[in-house]
Amino acid sequence: MPSLKLSNKVSSTVLRETWSTKRIFILAAVGSAVGLGNLWKFPYITGENGGGAFVLVYLGCVLLLGLPILMSEITLGRAGQGNPVHTMQVLAKRQGASRLWSLLGVNGLLAGALILSFYTVIAGWGVAYFFDSAQGVFQTMSAQQASEHLTVLLANPLQLLWWHTVVTVLTVWIVARGVRKGLEVALNFMMPALLLILLVLLGYAMTTTGFEQSVQFMFAADFSKLSWQAVLVAMGHAFFTLSIGLGTMMVYGSYFERQHSIASASLWVAVVDTLVALLAGVVIFSIVFANGLATGSGPGLLFSTLPIAFGQMSGGWFFGTLFFALVVFAALTSAISLLEPSVSWLNQRFGIGRIKAACGLGFATWLLGVGTVLSFNMWQNVHFMGTRTLFESLDFMTTNIMLPLGGMFMAVFVAWVFKDQDRAQEMALPKRFSAVFLLNLKWFVPVAILWIFASNLVTGQAVWWVMIGALALYGLYVKSVLQTTRPG
Numbered sequence: 001m002p003s004l005k006l007s008n009k010v011s012s013t014v015l016r017e018t019w020s021t022k023r024i025f026i027l028a029a030v031g032s033a034v035g036l037g038n039l040w041k042f043p044y045i046t047g048e049n050g051g052g053a054f055v056l057v058y059l060g061c062v063l064l065l066g067l068p069i070l071m072s073e074i075t076l077g078r079a080g081q082g083n084p085v086h087t088m089q090v091l092a093k094r095q096g097a098s099r100l101w102s103l104l105g106v107n108g109l110l111a112g113a114l115i116l117s118f119y120t121v122i123a124g125w126g127v128a129y130f131f132d133s134a135q136g137v138f139q140t141m142s143a144q145q146a147s148e149h150l151t152v153l154l155a156n157p158l159q160l161l162w163w164h165t166v167v168t169v170l171t172v173w174i175v176a177r178g179v180r181k182g183l184e185v186a187l188n189f190m191m192p193a194l195l196l197i198l199l200v201l202l203g204y205a206m207t208t209t210g211f212e213q214s215v216q217f218m219f220a221a222d223f224s225k226l227s228w229q230a231v232l233v234a235m236g237h238a239f240f241t242l243s244i245g246l247g248t249m250m251v252y253g254s255y256f257e258r259q260h261s262i263a264s265a266s267l268w269v270a271v272v273d274t275l276v277a278l279l280a281g282v283v284i285f286s287i288v289f290a291n292g293l294a295t296g297s298g299p300g301l302l303f304s305t306l307p308i309a310f311g312q313m314s315g316g317w318f319f320g321t322l323f324f325a326l327v328v329f330a331a332l333t334s335a336i337s338l339l340e341p342s343v344s345w346l347n348q349r350f351g352i353g354r355i356k357a358a359c360g361l362g363f364a365t366w367l368l369g370v371g372t373v374l375s376f377n378m379w380q381n382v383h384f385m386g387t388r389t390l391f392e393s394l395d396f397m398t399t400n401i402m403l404p405l406g407g408m409f410m411a412v413f414v415a416w417v418f419k420d421q422d423r424a425q426e427m428a429l430p431k432r433f434s435a436v437f438l439l440n441l442k443w444f445v446p447v448a449i450l451w452i453f454a455s456n457l458v459t460g461q462a463v464w465w466v467m468i469g470a471l472a473l474y475g476l477y478v479k480s481v482l483q484t485t486r487p488g
């Protein structure tokens with residue numbers, strides 16, 4: 001944990017409180033960041049996109065785009081003190097910028113609701129597996145039985161709907177009650193437990209014949225396997241996994257006390273988050289290679305591999321049940337952070353009570369989630385956005401477009417719109433680091449994100465022209481911002 005700044009406060013109560021606030025912030029932020037994105041999504045998109053090179057691009061995106069944007073988002077939240085729309089309105093006004101900046105908040109609320117609609121469906125698979133494991137269903141399960149088990153679940157819309165409903169109700173209930181305290185205490189145990197059980201699984205993975213190949217697959221980069229589409233997926237996932245670009249970290253940042261370092265808290269979130277994802281990846285691919293399974297088997301990967309491990313290892317019943325309980329818990333702490341920004345917006349903007357707001361929004365995302373449930377069975381062949389199912393379209397639109405766009409504009413706001421002294425005061429970065437940070441935020445972050453978008457839209461030569469056009473537009477925009485915000 002980051003060190004407690006002693007400063008010159010001598011009262012032990014103040015000290016304890018200060019410590020506890022920073023710890024709680026990091027816990028809540030890690031609780032939001034670590035979820036299905038790490039355990040379920042990262043391994044399967046790594047498998048679909050060829051492994052090593054994809055992982056490397058993903059790690060680069062976390063470090064060069066994710067971390068600075070996470071810091072920016074927390075900064076905005078701490079400076080604006082409210083829901084994402086309100087925060088952007090207040091800050092734009094304070095910095096003399098356009099009111100249109102509040103659209104950034106609206107993009108976030110919308111993205112949060114859309115993500116939640118499919119997130120609860122997948123978390124529902126976790127609940128189903130928790131009960132299966134507790135009943136000993138996975139004992140001595142073969143690879144083929146594990147794959148069939150998942151196929152049977154996915155083919156049953158009513159069962160999926162039931163578990164989706166259970167998770168939605170739980171999420172709404174927690175958000176409506178505002179039961180932060182209990183969650184914080186639970187998070188204290190959950191995170192170490194999750195890391196521990198992943199280490200147990202790593203121990204098991206090391207005994208399998210697939211371990212070496214798994215490490216090779218995850219960390220040996222072969223760039224010939226990498227497409228621009230894969231780069232976009234890696235970038236989008238960096239945003240998804242860190243919970244940035246939609247305002248969650250803004251809301252959490254508004255509770256973060258001024259004397260604490262945004263940089264060190266963000267670093268903690270990014271490190272723990274990345275560690276969990278990499279561990280999950282190595283474990284899952286060891287099982288994949290040991291059993292001759294396909295790496296690119298898609299969203300079912302976690303659920304069709306781990307039961308094999310729990311069926312084979314000693315204590316598998318115990319570890320399996322605990323693991324799926326932790327998956328569900330990790331998913332819940334992320335799901336509530338997806339709902340929270342919209343609830344606090346409805347509450348602040350229209351005076352709608354927490355319970356009503358959470359129930360209303362929960363119903364809307366539940367309804368949309370029915371579409372995701374059907375994507376795995378009855379609507380398997382119903383396509384949107386090219387050849388994507390409804391679930392894939394929602395995931396693509398939010399993760400790969402809305403979050404990076406939202407994050408980019410947050411970076412632009414902090415880098416270009418914030419007055420230097422406000423930014424410096426709010427972020428309190430060491431001088432030398434501050435210059436590099438700002439340079440990265442001003443130029444690398446927006447240019448890289450636009451570049452990746454453009455490369456996906458066009459291929460070949462045209463990408464250069466699109467980039468030059470986008471850069472020129474960006475330059476004009478920056479110029480106009482500087483003129484409106486810094487007269488004289």
Ligand code: PFF
Nearest residue numbers: 033035036037240241243248
């Ligand atoms: N970071 C979460 C995960 O990896 O599962 C998902 C998520 C939560 C995304 C909250 C965005 C967000 F605002």
